[in-house]
Amino acid sequence: MQEILASLGIKALNEMQVAAIAAGKTQQDVILLSDTGSGKTLAFLLPLLERLQTGVGTTQALVITPTRELAQQIEKVFRSLKTGFKVTSCYGGHLRETEENALKEAPALIIGTPGRLGDHIRRGNINTAGISTLVMDEFDKSFELGFREEIAFVVESLPAVQKRMLTSATEAAEIPDFIRLQEPVTLNFLSGEAPAALTLKTLESPEKDKADTLFRLICMLGNRPTIVFCNHRESVERTSQLLADKGIVNVFYHGALEQADRDVALCKFRNGTSNVLVTTDLAARGLDIPHIRYIIHYHLPQNEDTFIHRNGRTARMDASGTAILITGPEETLPPYIPEGTETITLPETATLPDRPQWSTLYISAGKKDKVNKVDIVGFFTNKGKLKKEDLGLIEVKDFIAFAAVRKSKVSQVLQLIKNEKMKNKKVRIEVAK
Known part of the structure; x- marks a missing residue:
């Protein structure tokens, strides 16, 4: 645990996270209610992690989320824990073929939206027999968005679930019977107030x-x-x-x-x-x-x-x-x-704010092309002659990447790199539309 916290740059868990871990050890089912931004993702990932076993070649845990952005965020946090366990996320708008390839060697943890998870289960891409831990993050939002039938199908496709954790930032509507909660303990850390800040x-x-x-x-x-x-x-x-x-x-x-x-x-x-x-x-x-x-x-x-x-x-x-x-x-x-x-009383005259100093460049290569952030930084500093302070946030996805470049340097960079290769491959780089 200390190694994990150190890797995240966190000195100690908060009260809610400690309570969630303790409940995960002693309770079969947990409902966790806590304010937005309080650290719920760690609060369910850490108890989930304690249940994962090494050397098991099947999927052991499933996290259901209402949106693809939440799925991506949870996957990012889990990867930052550097556990060695394989994880993948499944959601609409993501190439199903890419997910199918990732699912061939069963991940220990799968994170996904209800519709896409249901689709993979129906196609036989996910073997649910070994899934013993189920997390439903923002469960009230999933029901609110009309995913009830898909969630019911997914949950009913999990024959071996032993522990369930449902999280939300609001005291939600009733929980359907098909979730099959067994005398759940509710951890209510909702302040009922706006954050002090x-x-x-x-x-x-x-x-x-x-x-x-x-x-x-x-x-x-x-x-x-x-x-x-x-x-x-x-x-x-x-x-x-x-x-x-x-x-x-x-x-x-x-x-x-x-x-x-x-x-x-x-x-x-x-x-x-x-x-x-x-x-x-x-x-x-x-x-x-x-x-x-x-x-x-x-x-x-x-x-x-x-x-x-x-x-x-x-x-x-x-x-x-x-x-x-x-x-x-x-x-x-x-x-x-x-x-x-x-x-608020607005001033009589409106003055346009300064325009942003950054521009975003699109790169037609990503993780699946063996391109990472280090490769992109090296390419722009060596071939594009950029200084480190002229490079901003870099995001690498499966098949594409984005790099923030100081706007005043964009024309010069594009001119310098137009005939250059990244990792011996011709890559299309242009201002993102």
């Missing part, structure tokens, strides 16, 4: 169309990482375009986008190519992007749970953050907003 503010729009108010607010906030939440996909794209037309660099993200477009949008937001992400509530869970400073509720959340999860993208762990609700002339604040919440 989270500041709530409100802003009144004089017009029903709040786009101009949003623009002026972002101008006031400056170029700090900001997520703007809308209630509908169409509103996301419209709002994103309106901001772009006014000179605000932003990216948008919602569930109808192709996986490649979602990857590009999130990468640009993570690496600082864009400091504004306009999105639906899809981004309210599963996105672990550090240092998000502002959450803007452009559309009022539909319920308190949504409000909590949106705000959970900021003020994570020890960081601080601010959530701002914009109300139109005909809107009133929800009852769960405390009386006396500070109201």
Whole structure:
């Protein structure tokens, strides 16, 4: 355990994580309720890890998540533990053939979304006979998103489950009988309050169309990482375009986008190519992007749970953050907003924030091509003559990669590397669209 914590840069587990590990040792089934950003992923991965046995050639544990982004995040955390156990994730938008190849040699742990897991089980790609540990992360969201039938199929396909852990950041609806919980112990670490580091503010729009108010607010906030939440996909794209037309660099993200477009949008937001992400509530869970400073509720959340999860993208762990609700002339604040919440007054004039200093380059090679971050750094520093400070965040996926490069250096770099090979292979490198 000490080696794991050291590899994660953590001195000690928090109270919730310690309780989850203890319950994992003594209880058959556990329901873990804890605030967003409190470390629930480690709280279920560490007890799960203690149950994994070496030398077993079958899958031993399954984690079901509501979104592909959450699946990716959990896989990333598990790999960072450096356990030596094989792990793979399965989700829609990911090439099924790639997953099938990864499943041929059974991983000890599989993480996935309900639909894709069900598909693999029906095709015989996942042998469920040895799965003894089941985790359902954000289980309330899975039911809310309409995955009930698929979850029922997956759970009923697991004949050997001995331990179950269900997690959520809200006190959820009733748990269906088909989950087959056996006298579960509930660990409730929900504070019922906004994180201490989270500041709530409100802003009144004089017009029903709040786009101009949003623009002026972002101008006031400056170029700090900001997520703007809308209630509908169409509103996301419209709002994103309106901001772009006014000179605000932003990216948008919602569930109808192709996986490649979602990857590009999130990468640009993570690496600082864009400091504004306009999105639906899809981004309210599963996105672990550090240092998000502002959450803007452009559309009022539909319920308190949504409000909590949106705000959970900021003020994570020890960081601080601010959530701002914009109300139109005909809107009133929800009852769960405390009386006396500070109201923002916008300046008379709006000055565009500084444009981001980074650009994102797309690379047509990834992990499956034996390309890693070290290869990409070496390529850009040696062939592209970049200094380390001119290279930002690098993300390597199965067949593609992204690299943040200082915008002022992009033209020069592309010119220098246009005829160069990466690991003896011709690779397409261009500014990500």
